[in-house]
Amino acid sequence: MSEIRNLINITDFTVEEIDELIRVADDIVANHSAYENICAHKKLATLFFEPSTRTRLSFEAAMLELGGSVLGFSEAGSSSAAKGESVSDTIRTVGCYVDIIAMRHPKEGAPVVAAQRTTVPIINAGDGGHFHPTQTLTDLLTIKRKKGRLTNMTIGLCGDLKFGRTVHSLIEAMIRYEGIRFVLISPQELQVPDYVKDEMDNAGVEWKEVEKLEDAMGDLDILYMTRVQRERFFNEEDYVRLKDSYILDLEKLKAAKEDLTIMHPLPRVNEIAVEVDDDPRACYFFQALCGKHIRMALILYLLGIRREA
Ligand code: NCD
Numbered sequence: 312m313s314e315i316r317n318l319i320n321i322t323d324f325t326v327e328e329i330d331e332l333i334r335v336a337d338d339i340v341a342n343h344s345a346y347e348n349i350c351a352h353k354k355l356a357t358l359f360f361e362p363s364t365r366t367r368l369s370f371e372a373a374m375l376e377l378g379g380s381v382l383g384f385s386e387a388g389s390s391s392a393a394k395g396e397s398v399s400d401t402i403r404t405v406g407c408y409v410d411i412i413a414m415r416h417p418k419e420g421a422p423v424v425a426a427q428r429t430t431v432p433i434i435n436a437g438d439g440g441h442f443h444p445t446q447t448l449t450d451l452l453t454i455k456r457k458k459g460r461l462t463n464m465t466i467g468l469c470g471d472l473k474f475g476r477t478v479h480s481l482i483e484a485m486i487r488y489e490g491i492r493f494v495l496i497s498p499q500e501l502q503v504p505d506y507v508k509d510e511m512d513n514a515g516v517e518w519k520e521v522e523k524l525e526d527a528m529g530d531l532d533i534l535y536m537t538r539v540q541r542e543r544f545f546n547e548e549d550y551v552r553l554k555d556s557y558i559l560d561l562e563k564l565k566a567a568k569e570d571l572t573i574m575h576p577l578p579r580v581n582e583i584a585v586e587v588d589d590d591p592r593a594c595y596f597f598q599a600l601c602g603k604h605i606r607m608a609l610i611l612y613l614l615g616i617r618r619e620a
């Protein structure tokens with residue numbers, strides 16, 4: 312039997328494997344009918360111990376579009392977690408029913424524990440403030456489709472860089488490509504954790520921190536906005552003080568490049584004015600669509616299924 316692969320952290324996949332996922336995601340769009348029944352009789356469980364719209368529904372849509380089935384829960388309260396069951400026991404049980412599991416959990420490291428308890432592939436759909444590798448695959452596909460490359464660009468990451476797990480995973484992924492520069496735009500209290508800074512230094516990428524979005528705007532090829540992660544704050548007062556630190560609007564975009572790509576993992580709260588949605592540089596809903604395509608490719612890859620040539 313071949314070794315079971317999981318996706319816990321984006322670095323579990325090599326750059327070549329990510330290239331292959333991107334190739335399959337594009338092939339899915341180009342040859343959609345060839346994939347319609349490719350996962351017939353396969354089941355995906357989506358176990359969401361934390362809220363989600365895009366990640367859970369795009370996983371479910373992905374599996375349904377591949378001809379497979381989905382089951383699961385969308386909140387811990389409707390699972391036996393509410394009775395005190397451990398994550399280990401839940402996973403061990405669900406692993407008896409399905410072929411692949413996507414899980415989201417508020418505790419950092421929960422998917423690592425899960426992967427030790429089952430022989431079906433585990434996909435980390437977000438663990439606390441830690442990682443979110445499938446959002447990163449989504450982001451990489453979006454960047455590739457919009458820019459035609461994953462190299463040689465300046466990426467501005469703006470907002471809650473401390474608790475924003477999408478940011479941590481995206482940095483980990485992008486430091487592996489040539490010519491990437493990061494501008495980290497956040498209030499001092501919400502700067503990226505030191506371990507992420509160490510990883511950028513070890514990879515030898517250029518990065519700097521600024522507090523004002525205006526100080527970075529003109530240099531950016533990608534602007535990745537994030538919301539302030541209310542649920543990870545220890546007190547509401549700090550959240551209220553910091554929540555509107557950045558609001559991207561058309562006025563601020565006047566200083567931006569014409570081919571800037573504006574991204575956001577969503578949900579948006581207040582950090583991008585709705586007027587920006589109609590600007591051709593706004594790509595966040597396109598990004599949500601890319602999320603379905605790359606998750607289709609990921610499910611196939613982890614199940615070891617390829618379309619016949
Ligand atoms: C992100 C998440 O859950 O980390 N959302 C998503 O999966 N698209 C970002 C967020 O919640 O702010």
